[in-house]
Amino acid sequence: MNKLYLLVGILLVGVSASAQIVKYDTLRTEVQHAALPYYSYGKGLGLTSPDSIFQLNIRFRMQNRVTYFDNEGEEESIDGQIRRLRLRFDGYVGSPEFMYSIQLSFAPEDVGEVEDGRNINIIRDAVLVYKPNDHWDFSFGQTKLPGNRQRLNSSGGLQLTDRTINNSRFNIDRDFGFQVHNTNEFQDKFSYNFRGAVSMGDGRNWTDNEDTGIALTGKAEIYPFGAFKKTGAYFEGDLMREPKPKLMLSGAYHQNNQAKRERGQTGRDLFESRTMRSAFADLIFKYNGWSFMSAYMNRTSKNPVTFNPEDNNDVRYVFVGEGMDFQGSYLFRNNFELIGRYSNQWVDDKIEMFEPNTQQFSLGLTKYIWEHAFKLQAEATYEIQDFYIGTKETNWYVRFQIEIGI
Template structure:
């Protein structure tokens, strides 16, 4: 890590010595590409070479939080941590048609535990994008798949301190592969987008490839009343205060053939590969400070349970089931926002002995200082878990979080 930081510092010195600071006013189209991983206020720090052969944009963001937990059956606890620490580089090389995006993560929960023989999960995004015009782009590398909307949104563009329990269990996350996007967004008339991807199916930084199973993803989005202001479908809340009602509807399907992990791209490794299908539906509505969004998520698989060949009592399983999210908010004129969310998650009967059905109720208050790039958030969440044999648990937490970035 020390060597990496020194290398980045040397590169930046070299770029500064031969570059001029620029304004990235001409690359709003980049933000609409799902490979670019998060919302930003402004365009970060931009540099360009004197001959305009390349451009480099540097951004960072950090989430610091403290949480008080009260889980039934466990001792109360306080957790304080750097939840996310991200560094991002993007720009183009040779021509604006050939873009790149790199995102690195350094927080403990982002990187995860280092295991013998395992890969270090520092790289989140490393993707090359060819964008011949404003309607088409082709990307190759590791980045987010075109799945559910809340997952495509950056964790830095959320109204509450984290995504929903359904997103945690059912999203299809990042993967390495080829993506094709067709965008047709207009401010005042019907708009639509299509996304497609062929990917490895095992998630980010996976190198243990022993089969030919691939993942196929397709997604369609429509904007019946025209597109949101400033790519508003990629951040939560109506911080742009839409002057006219705006609506987005989307659906996505994902099939992961011979998946090796419990949730496809995430989770522990299964004892046997399984093919799984995922279905996503999203709705977003914004108008005059009001925002409402809803999401449906589903995962299915035949024979989701796998057994350790050396111990039949040791099982690992595909997380199959479905969930619904409802989230609404209002942004006051003083840039305080009140948010409420309800999530319901039902697990499939095949894994019901191992997992509870869950409901969550969340209430949040956010103060936007510099849109989503600098904000203070407070959240309280109450959770009801329904285990088999009437072993119910009720949990709750309160959390304070500060987010800052460029």
């Protein structure tokens, strides 16, 4: 009941706010919401009604890749696949203040394996956004939570072919709920943003109603020297060649009460629910083609290991631990970019018997044909895994990827 009262209260606040509509002098033509997978220098395919009552914009993007793997103790292998295939629809209905965004995924790794009794994960984003002015927006639906920066960035705005190992294990991903964003970004003076969310805590497309816990997320961002050009904090690399140094610092906290899955919004089902707490810190610096990013992430939980009541040898656990990422790059005048990344991940001693500590070293070369929307990427990654029994394993892969979208 506490959960129901809280959600109803937030809904009433949102309804009250929506009664105070601020009219715009100009018509907003794109959905730009900090929780959405926003990256576009094109306009996609747009349709607007003659009376401007509604607008629909259609975009797509795909990532095709081939990878050579050499993992210790396994046979060498080559994998070719469509890693991502996304279709996005956004626009407004009735007035530009009332926006919507829908994103669907169709690639096998996006959708995941179809299991009996499970929902198919085609829907990534389905969210309504009320934006009364340039400083506030209120959203309701399923989209990304305001967590670590690399996860908020669209996978189409990455320099390397995928996010870091720490993002894979510690991010808080998408969820269904309410979000409030306060944005105060200015080009050449101190800027700041605040983000908040109350969500179900179970991840995307979850329909099990037995959960009685909710997730709370808060985030603050500061831009000491002003905002980046063309929302540059939401894509990697200095494609805009910032003429002045630009810096973003952010911190976020997330608590997922009585979570049912190993990583909160993702992972296998736990045998018992657990409350999880996560913290994130990010830094982004860009200047004249140079870019540097750093991130810290962690997750904690009391008694993270759960046991199958019918078989004590069958365990599932919250992935608890911490990690750091460092990534630097330089964009040459011919639009080739050289990227280096180092990631270190330490697991909590409560789960060290199940998971290794991991280091990854990556080197990438990207050719931007039409900025992030059309690019060629090559990457080599070397990984060291340290197991608690004292053994080590080394793995590496080489990958080529093409991304294109509108």
